[in-house]
Amino acid sequence: MFGELAHLAVHNLLRARARLAMTAGGVLVGTTAVVILIALTIGLQRSAEAGIGQNATLTEINVYPSWGPPQEDGAEPPQLTPAAVRAFYQIEGVAAVIPMTSLQSWGELIADDYRGGGQVLGVDPQLLPYLGITAQQGQLSLNPGDVLVGAQVGENFYDPQSEEYAPVQIDLFSAALEMQVYNNMGTGTREVDMRVAAVLADNPNYDYAILMPTQDVIQLNEWVSGQKTDPETFRYDQVIVRAVDREAATDVSSAIKELGYSAGGLGEFLNQLNGFFTTMRLVLGGVGGVALLVAAFGVANTMTMAILERTREIGLMKAVGATDRDVLTVFLIEAALVGLSGGAAGIGASLLIQNVVNEAIRSAPAGDGGGGMIFLPVDTSQLSSGLVIIPTELALFALLLATAVGVVAGLYPALRAARMTTVVALKTE
Amino acid sequence: MANQPIIQGRGIDKVFYVGGQALHVLKGVDFEIPTGQFVSIMGPSGSGKSTLLYLIGGLDQPSGGQITVAGKHIDGMNSSELAEFRRLTVGFVFQSFHLVPTMTALENVALPGIFAGLPRDLREARASRLLSMLTMSSRADHRPSQLSGGQQQRVAIARALFNNPPIIMADEPTGALDSKTGQNVMRMLRWLCTKQGRTVVVVTHDQSIAQYADRKLELKDGRIVGDYLTDARGKHDVA
Numbered sequence: 001m002f003g004e005l006a007h008l009a010v011h012n013l014l015r016a017r018a019r020l021a022m023t024a025g026g027v028l029v030g031t032t033a034v035v036i037l038i039a040l041t042i043g044l045q046r047s048a049e050a051g052i053g054q055n056a057t058l059t060e061i062n063v064y065p066s067w068g069p070p071q072e073d074g075a076e077p078p079q080l081t082p083a084a085v086r087a088f089y090q091i092e093g094v095a096a097v098i099p100m101t102s103l104q105s106w107g108e109l110i111a112d113d114y115r116g117g118g119q120v121l122g123v124d125p126q127l128l129p130y131l132g133i134t135a136q137q138g139q140l141s142l143n144p145g146d147v148l149v150g151a152q153v154g155e156n157f158y159d160p161q162s163e164e165y166a167p168v169q170i171d172l173f174s175a176a177l178e179m180q181v182y183n184n185m186g187t188g189t190r191e192v193d194m195r196v197a198a199v200l201a202d203n204p205n206y207d208y209a210i211l212m213p214t215q216d217v218i219q220l221n222e223w224v225s226g227q228k229t230d231p232e233t234f235r236y237d238q239v240i241v242r243a244v245d246r247e248a249a250t251d252v253s254s255a256i257k258e259l260g261y262s263a264g265g266l267g268e269f270l271n272q273l274n275g276f277f278t279t280m281r282l283v284l285g286g287v288g289g290v291a292l293l294v295a296a297f298g299v300a301n302t303m304t305m306a307i308l309e310r311t312r313e314i315g316l317m318k319a320v321g322a323t324d325r326d327v328l329t330v331f332l333i334e335a336a337l338v339g340l341s342g343g344a345a346g347i348g349a350s351l352l353i354q355n356v357v358n359e360a361i362r363s364a365p366a367g368d369g370g371g372g373m374i375f376l377p378v379d380t381s382q383l384s385s386g387l388v389i390i391p392t393e394l395a396l397f398a399l400l401l402a403t404a405v406g407v408v409a410g411l412y413p414a415l416r417a418a419r420m421t422t423v424v425a426l427k428t429e
Numbered sequence: 430m431a432n433q434p435i436i437q438g439r440g441i442d443k444v445f446y447v448g449g450q451a452l453h454v455l456k457g458v459d460f461e462i463p464t465g466q467f468v469s470i471m472g473p474s475g476s477g478k479s480t481l482l483y484l485i486g487g488l489d490q491p492s493g494g495q496i497t498v499a500g501k502h503i504d505g506m507n508s509s510e511l512a513e514f515r516r517l518t519v520g521f522v523f524q525s526f527h528l529v530p531t532m533t534a535l536e537n538v539a540l541p542g543i544f545a546g547l548p549r550d551l552r553e554a555r556a557s558r559l560l561s562m563l564t565m566s567s568r569a570d571h572r573p574s575q576l577s578g579g580q581q582q583r584v585a586i587a588r589a590l591f592n593n594p595p596i597i598m599a600d601e602p603t604g605a606l607d608s609k610t611g612q613n614v615m616r617m618l619r620w621l622c623t624k625q626g627r628t629v630v631v632v633t634h635d636q637s638i639a640q641y642a643d644r645k646l647e648l649k650d651g652r653i654v655g656d657y658l659t660d661a662r663g664k665h666d667v668a
Contacts (some may be wrong), residue, residue: 001546008543015531058599316527319488320541321516321592323509426527 005326016306018339021100023295023302027342028349030292031402035350035390037284043278043389049270057132057205058246059095061086061253061265063239078260080236088241093248096130098123099236101217105182105224107210109153110191111175114168116157118150118210120179121238122217130242133206137173138198141156142213146197147177152207153197172196179210183224188262190223248271266300295342299409303335307417314417315425324418332407339406343399350390350398358386434461435499435596435628436485442493443480443651454480456651462644467622467629469639472648479600481648482632486519486598487511499595516545520589522618524601526581528573534560534584535569541591550657551598559587563617579610586617597621599631603638615641 013020066077078084080099088097110116118136123131133140133148141149154172158165177194184383200206218229241256241263243249250271256263307314314327322330443455454477457664462468464470470477483489486498487503490511498502499518515521517533528537535556560569565581573581582602589597599618603611615631619641622629631642640659647655 004543004546004549007549011536012533204433245501312527313529316529317540317544318512319486319515319521319527320514320544320588322544325509326544423483426488426523 002329005329006333009330009337011163012306012310012330013334013337017300019305020341023338024342024345026295026298027339027405028290028346030288030295030405031343031346032349032353033291034057034285034288034401035347035394035398036388037288038281038351038355038394039350039388039390041277041281041284042391042394043387044280045274046389047387048273050184057203058206058270059243059249060132061241061249061263062245062257063241063256064264065235065263066260066262077139080239080261082231082234082236084259084261085236085239087259088239088256091241091252093243093245093252094241095244096127096131096242098127098240098242099214100238100240101214101221102237103181103217103224103337105184105191106218106220107182108180109157109177109194109210110158110180111170111172111177113159113161114157114170115160116153116170118153120210120212120217120220121210122214125213131206131240132242133203135198136201138196140198140288142211143199144213144216145193145195146213147194147208148198148200148211150200150207150209151202173199181220181224181404184226192220234377284420292401296405296409299335299338299406300413302338303331303410303413304416306330306334307413309373311420311425311428314420314424315428318422319426327420328414331417332410335406335410335414336403337406339403339409340399342406343402346402347390347395347398350395353389354386354390355376357388361387433464434497435464435502436460436462436630437497438481438485438494440494441481441484441491441496443477443484443489444492446652450492451668454576454651455484455491458651458653460646460653460656462628462630465622465626466550467619467641467643468631468646469644470630470632470646470648471634471636471639473634476648477651478632478634478648482598482600483631485630486521486596487514488521512544516541516592518594518596520592520594520597522582522589522597522602524604526573526578526585526605528581528584528588530573533572534576534580536563537573537584538587538591540588545592552656559590560584561588563638577610578606580616582606582610583617584633586614586621593661594606594627596630599629601625601633602631602635603635608637611638612633 059175063080065079070188082099083097085097088094101122103122106117107120108115108117123142126138128142128148135148136151149172154170155167157168157170159168173196175196177196179192179194181190181192182188183190222229243252249265253263253265317327317330318324383416431513438458438460441455441458442453445452445454458477458481468601470478470481480489484491485498485503487498487506491504494504495502498514501518503511503514506663527658528534528542532540535553538556538559539552542555547555556575558567560566563586565580565583565587568576568580568584573584582605586597597618602614602618606614615638618629621627622643629642631638633639642659645655645659646653647657
């Protein structure tokens with residue numbers, strides 16, 4: 001039955017092809033506007049995400065003791081005690097908790113006659129796999145006396161004898177390396193020999209880090225302060241909590257904040273960024289939606305005209321046995337088909353625009369100052385997958401939306417047609 | 430069987446409201462039409478004859494009274510019940526043919542099949558048989574604008590017969606035709622009555638047309654003022 005009515009609707013649509021083309025053209029413009037504007041935000045978001053970092057850094061949450069004024073009850077803000085570390089591990093969605101200890105002093109690296117530096121961090125050797133680091137040279141393992149150095153550490157040595165500072169590059173993996181540590185009083189130094197187990201690959205979090213086993217750092221700190229470490233008062237300086245995935249990172253982060261700590265990380269930043277893009281998508285989608293709204297009035301107008309023109313025919317359909325619902329169905333299918341065809345054409349137009357725009361960007365001269373793409377607020381080299389990205393879901397959504405716009409716009413005219421009195425409709429001139 | 434009333438009206442009232450004024454078109458009409466009779470309803474303009482036809486055809490609802498057609502009380506039916514009643518019981522023929530201009534003769538005849546839910550091949554096979562019965566096969570692919578008035582009315586009659594209804598109702602079926610073509614259309618309706626046993630109700634104001642009927646109902650000012658039997662069966666039966 002529906003198939004028969006749809007067939008009739010198609011026949012009716014095709015009898016006024018020019019009008020169909022113009023009305024669907026309105027829907028085409030509206031759909032294209034919605035799709036392209038949303039696809040633009042998707043492209044920008046992808047490029048922004050690509051610029052932020054790898055996936056490993058996005059599940060990482062950095063936890064610090066809370067700063068700021070004492071709490072109202074005068075209690076100390078919670079500290080990163082071993083008990084706190086265990087508490088973090090209980091939070092749902094946590095894959096690993098990596099506590100870190102900093103050197104409480106300045107440690108200077110010495111290789112040959114050159115000096116360098118970095119942030120000395122003590123880490124449990126068994127937790128290295130969860131740190132999201134990879135080695136460009138050597139093995140990721142920490143035995144006592146071993147260190148892992150960040151990618152940038154060896155790039156920034158200098159000659160202390162020189163008048164000018166000029167970075168010197170040292171191959172730390174093969175160089176004989178020692179670290180000079182100053183004690184708290186500034187009265188003595190101690191040289192520690194270091195064996196570089198690995199030089200880390202690029203990673204923004206550890207580019208300047210010197211990772212040592214936690215025990216080694218604790219021993220150095222005991223020497224620096226001249227006091228034994230008391231397990232009762234021991235505090236970590238930083239704890240990295242790794243969530244099982246990016247979605248869980250948000251929940252984990254807020255759970256940690258509820259415990260009274262400061263928590264941050266790229267995942268957190270990315271969530272804010274995503275929030276921004278969601279807003280942008282809604283705003284731009286809304287702008288496109290206005291075009292679609294105008295098209296909806298076009299559809300409503302066309303359908304109203306069609307119904308006025310075909311009043312006698314509606315009377316006849318009813319006289320030969322069509323129910324009100326049949327008439328309603330025929331006209332709603334017609335309106336839906338106007339929306340659908342406009343939507344399909346709009347997606348075709350959008351795909352065309354997508355190709356043209358992305359091709360133009362790809363072929364534009366790269367680098368600064370070169371070419372007409374300089375106005376873009378993004379680094380075009382990050383746009384590996386294009387500025388305009390139309391995922392299948394977006395195309396399907398747009399098709400559905402255009403069809404729905406047709407149906408909604410056609411609802412009032414179709415109801416008018418369905419409710420026409422048969423005799424009056426038949427006698428209309 | 431022939432004497433069982435297929436159409437029965439009891440105290441049919443119809444009031445139209447035009448610009449706030451009540452217009453009493455039918456004032457308590459009583460009548461019966463037996464199965465297989467060819468009835469003409471005659472009367473001057475405004476006598477309510479077309480209104481009466483539309484009421485017994487289920488195209489409109491009476492303001493009062495009872496209408497029973499083919500055993501069904503159609504007063505008080507809702508719109509979808511009425512649609513089903515029209516589809517199964519009545520075939521309509523109109524003065525201005527009411528063909529869909531963008532459809533071929535065949536598609537026009539097959540139109541009622543869409544709302545009966547018939548698949549296309551079945552629709553077109555039946556429509557094609559009906560066109561051939563009315564000697565219109567050669568015009569099956571023509572659109573109404575390519576057909577003469579008489580041919581268009583034959584297409585309309587074929588369409589009225591599509592669902593094989595027991596009753597054919599025609600509102601001034603010859604009004605838009607010249608006299609000779611009109612006579613042909615009337616002979617066709619007569620044939621549907623005599624040879625196929627259908628009940629035919631024709632509204633007309635043309636005396637020469639009314640002579641094809643078995644019986645003549647005269648309406649004036651919303652009342653039946655005359656009810657005559659004629660001997661049309663003898664005069665106009667065609668082989």
